[in-house]
Amino acid sequence: MNLENKFRELQNKGEGAHMPHVYYGDPHEEFSLKLLETLVENGADIIEFGIPFSDPTADGPTFQAVCERALENGMTPSRCIEGIKKLRTKGIDNPIVVTTYYNIPYVMGVRKFLDKIKQAGAQAIIVPNVPVEEADVLLAEGKKSGIHPIFQIAPTTTEERLKKITDIASGFLYVIGVEGVTGVRESLGDSTLKLVQRVRKHTDMPLMAGFGISTKKQAAAVVLAGANGAIAGSAYARIYEKNLKNPETTLPEITKLVEQIKQGCIEGYKQRK
Amino acid sequence: MKNGKFGKYGGQYVNEVLMPILIELEAAFEKHYKTPEFQDKLNTLLRDYAGRPTPLYHAKNFSKLIGCKVYLKREDLVCGGSHKLNNALGQALLTKEMGKKRMITETAAGQHGLATAMAGNVCGLETEVFMGVKDIKRQASNVKRIKLLGAKVTPVDIGMGVLKDAVSDTLRKWTTCSQTTHYLMGSTVGPHPYPEIVATFQSVIGKEIKKQIVKKEDKLPDTIVACGSGGSNALGAFRPFIKEKDVRLIFVEGGGESLEADNSAAAFKIGKPGVLHGAVMQVLQDENGQIKPSRTRAAGLNYPGRGPEISGLVDSRRAKSGSAFDNEVFEAVKVMARTEGLIPALETAHAIAYMVNNKDEFDKNEVVVLNYSGRGDKDLETIMRYFNES
Ligand SMILES: Cc1ncc(COP(=O)(O)O)c(C=O)c1O
Numbered sequence: 001m002n003l004e005n006k007f008r009e010l011q012n013k014g015e016g017a018h019m020p021h022v023y024y025g026d027p028h029e030e031f032s033l034k035l036l037e038t039l040v041e042n043g044a045d046i047i048e049f050g051i052p053f054s055d056p057t058a059d060g061p062t063f064q065a066v067c068e069r070a071l072e073n074g075m076t077p078s079r080c081i082e083g084i085k086k087l088r089t090k091g092i093d094n095p096i097v098v099t100t101y102y103n104i105p106y107v108m109g110v111r112k113f114l115d116k117i118k119q120a121g122a123q124a125i126i127v128p129n130v131p132v133e134e135a136d137v138l139l140a141e142g143k144k145s146g147i148h149p150i151f152q153i154a155p156t157t158t159e160e161r162l163k164k165i166t167d168i169a170s171g172f173l174y175v176i177g178v179e180g181v182t183g184v185r186e187s188l189g190d191s192t193l194k195l196v197q198r199v200r201k202h203t204d205m206p207l208m209a210g211f212g213i214s215t216k217k218q219a220a221a222v223v224l225a226g227a228n229g230a231i232a233g234s235a236y237a238r239i240y241e242k243n244l245k246n247p248e249t250t251l252p253e254i255t256k257l258v259e260q261i262k263q264g265c266i267e268g269y270k271q272r273k
Numbered sequence: 274m275k276n277g278k279f280g281k282y283g284g285q286y287v288n289e290v291l292m293p294i295l296i297e298l299e300a301a302f303e304k305h306y307k308t309p310e311f312q313d314k315l316n317t318l319l320r321d322y323a324g325r326p327t328p329l330y331h332a333k334n335f336s337k338l339i340g341c342k343v344y345l346k347r348e349d350l351v352c353g354g355s356h357k358l359n360n361a362l363g364q365a366l367l368t369k370e371m372g373k374k375r376m377i378t379e380t381a382a383g384q385h386g387l388a389t390a391m392a393g394n395v396c397g398l399e400t401e402v403f404m405g406v407k408d409i410k411r412q413a414s415n416v417k418r419i420k421l422l423g424a425k426v427t428p429v430d431i432g433m434g435v436l437k438d439a440v441s442d443t444l445r446k447w448t449t450c451s452q453t454t455h456y457l458m459g460s461t462v463g464p465h466p467y468p469e470i471v472a473t474f475q476s477v478i479g480k481e482i483k484k485q486i487v488k489k490e491d492k493l494p495d496t497i498v499a500c501g502s503g504g505s506n507a508l509g510a511f512r513p514f515i516k517e518k519d520v521r522l523i524f525v526e527g528g529g530e531s532l533e534a535d536n537s538a539a540a541f542k543i544g545k546p547g548v549l550h551g552a553v554m555q556v557l558q559d560e561n562g563q564i565k566p567s568r569t570r571a572a573g574l575n576y577p578g579r580g581p582e583i584s585g586l587v588d589s590r591r592a593k594s595g596s597a598f599d600n601e602v603f604e605a606v607k608v609m610a611r612t613e614g615l616i617p618a619l620e621t622a623h624a625i626a627y628m629v630n631n632k633d634e635f636d637k638n639e640v641v642v643l644n645y646s647g648r649g650d651k652d653l654e655t656i657m658r659y660f661n662e663s
Contacts, residue, residue: 054563055437055549057444058288064431076561102286103548107562129548131292133276133285154290156452161293179290180449 003095003123003148003171006045007206007228016265017229018043018219019208020236020258021099021182023050024083025075026066031247033086035240035254040092042255043262046208047087048231049122051080051100058101058128060183062234065241077104077113084120097150097171099126102134110137114145124148124171132164139168152176153199155191162202172206175199175227183234185212193225200226214238214257216264223268230268232261277465277552279585285464287551291444294451297371299466305370306473318362319477322395323352325359327478329485329642334612339628341635344494345613345645346482346510355618355647356478356506357388361457363474365392368455375454379403379429379443381436382573382620383415384647385459390424392457400424403443406434408572415651433566436502436576440550460503461580464551468581475509482642483513490640496521499644500623502538502576504583506646507592515591524583525627527569527620528596538567540579541587541594547578554578555587570599570655571619573647597626603659605629606649618647619655 001009010017020039024032036047052067052075059067077100084096098117105113105127117125125147130138138149148171153162156179166173177192178185196209209222210231219230239254240247277283285295305311319325327347336343348356368376376398380386386402393400402419406428409416419426432438440462447456458467461475486494497514499507507524514520527538537543540555547556549564557565557577567577579587586592597605602619605626609617617625624643628635635641649656 054565055441057441057550058448060445061431068432071563078561101548103558103562103564106548106553107545107558107560128288129286129551131285131287131289133292152289154288154293156290156293158293165289176288176290179451181445 001093001095006095010045014269016219016223016227016269017045017208018258018262018265019046019048019097019229019231020044021048021050021231021233022236023052023063023066023070024080025052025070025073027069027244027247028073029079029083032083034248034251036087037090037092038251038255039258040094043258044094045229046095046097048097048099048126048233049084051077051098051104053101053104056101058181060181060234062184062237063182066237077108081116081120084117084122088121096122097124097126098122102127102129111141111145114141114147118145118147122147124150126150126174128152132168135168150174153195155179155195162199166203166205169205172208172228173199173203175207175209176211177209178211180211182211184214184238188212188218188221193221196222196225196227216260219261219264220268220271223265224271230261230265277469277581279581280588281546282553282584283465283468283581284552286548287464288448290448291451295464295466301367301371302466302470305367311366311370314366315363318395319359323358323362324350325477326481327351329482329489331489332613335609338608338612339632339635340637341639341641343628344486344640344642346478346642348478348506348644348646349617349648353384353388353391354650355384355388356475356509357385357459358391359477359509360459360471360474360505361385361388361392364455364457364470365396365398368398368457369396371455373453373455375399375401376457377401377403377443377446377454378457378459379436379439380459381405381408381439381575382618383408383412383419383651384573386419387415389457390419390422393424394422401427403427403429403439403446405436405439406430408435411655412572412651435566436572437564437566444550460505461508461582462503462550462552462554462578468552471505472508472512472582475505476512478506478509478644479511479513482510486640486642493517493520494642495639496523496635496641497644498523498525498624498628498641500525500574500620500646501583502526502574502579504580506644508582510642510644511592515586522586522592523627524587524592524594525623526579526594526596527571527574527623528598529569530599535565536568538569538574538576539596540577542596544577549578552581554581555584571602571623573618573620574623595627595631597623597630601626601630603656606656616649617645618649619652621646
């Protein structure tokens, strides 16, 4: 299913979307596949499929460790792309958004990379270290490959930039509610909700809020504020990293969390006037 | 220079949180740098605090050894012991103009951390220095200096605990506090406008060389040799000569132990273009684009990337790149110590080693300026250990 249809379907059902973010290959491929299946079966609407990078400067300590482990265990971009194919073979039909840092597509060749993830079954790409200023190649090649480049909006984004970004964006906008990197945070400051509201005034495009979301309450709050859904990533890694020898044993706890966050996305939507 | 691009290198590959801050920084630099008030403040500090201009010393004994006429541009005499203060003072003044109260930075050799702590105190700004745990150990004397000045030293123990990791963590930290805090980038690396800002502040070196050499030799130098990783001391020396096509520019990077098996920092020899820390650079990486750690005994050259401008100059063949291996570098320290009575920093000793190793490249009548980027006090223990063990 493509992103547009997924967002439409959820809108019709009156639900917010949940997009869990998983870096593929931590601690090994078989677990990542099981983890993604578990997430999808229990509430995930869209998959954010991370391709590990050696120097993830937009990621906090949890995801840094995740990338390091995955790379140590031999994960490569090509094997990740094969992983996307495996998910499709298993019959998982949810939209897949690839996340990685720019050096990965840069070295493979941006067009080749986008074509490959498209063929494997992905719909979009998030490259956190490509702002609009550097996005010409990604936009042009994305159009040819049929991959949406997803842009981010941060609390520091000025009105002028907001307009620039919404003008070129497609798929959805990724609203980073906090000034900082990925990672679990105790409370979701006002800044996230304010930013969602601010961006909402500029565009009807789907908004996904992320960074620091790890609970049902936080998910509900961003959806209530006007986001189409919530992104959570480190929260899941924090659960399975407690037992890296047998990460499968943590799947019940992960199931519970994804159910809750999805429930938050639903409730947030219902609470809207 | 357009949008900070130098051929295929450079750019602004940062996340959206930082992008508006970079735009603001560029505007502030353009607004303030050229004003007479800013120039006056900067020049006064460079003269009265840093000790500029630094001498251009005709090293007769070393010249004889190489077989040409070598001048040393004495950046080791800048207060603090290296060229790093030129940039730190400039950016600290800029930080004040922007109304920010704090500065964060990263350091490897400790020279830039020290320079930032000095500049912070002079300008009344709080300073925090991120430093890899491995570098904290091997550059302990500079860590003591930085702490004595009252700056906070934050150990970085991710990755290998070296410069690359410290830069990553400083960027992460900056993402949380960029509206109140300036990241005082220590070399000509990172996203635009940093490479431009740092090269501009460092180009005081080259401007002085030009005046001094014309006075002494009545002509421009034939060759300038500088060591580097990001390229700040090299570009500082090169910049006023880039358009002077007859002046040879030689850039010497860290060869490490050998060019094999992740034992080197020689990105021009074994790296390729890639995106790291906000810019396209010549960078050490594997075939999939994962950045490889660099290795050299010189902490200040231990970075996998070459800054965008020096990458561009080497790519276009305006500058030539060379490298020196660790053992050659230690020998070069000894050569300089015995010929001229000067103990160079291990970084600087790369430029010296290059000249010692490539004597045939230098003609008898050739006038060479070697940018003597720093003194070796910080490396004394490492140097002694090397000679005692070998
Ligand atoms: C004495 C000295 N020379 C050279 C360097 C290398 O830096 P750059 O390439 O920016 O000049 C350093 C870095 O710490 C240094 O301390």
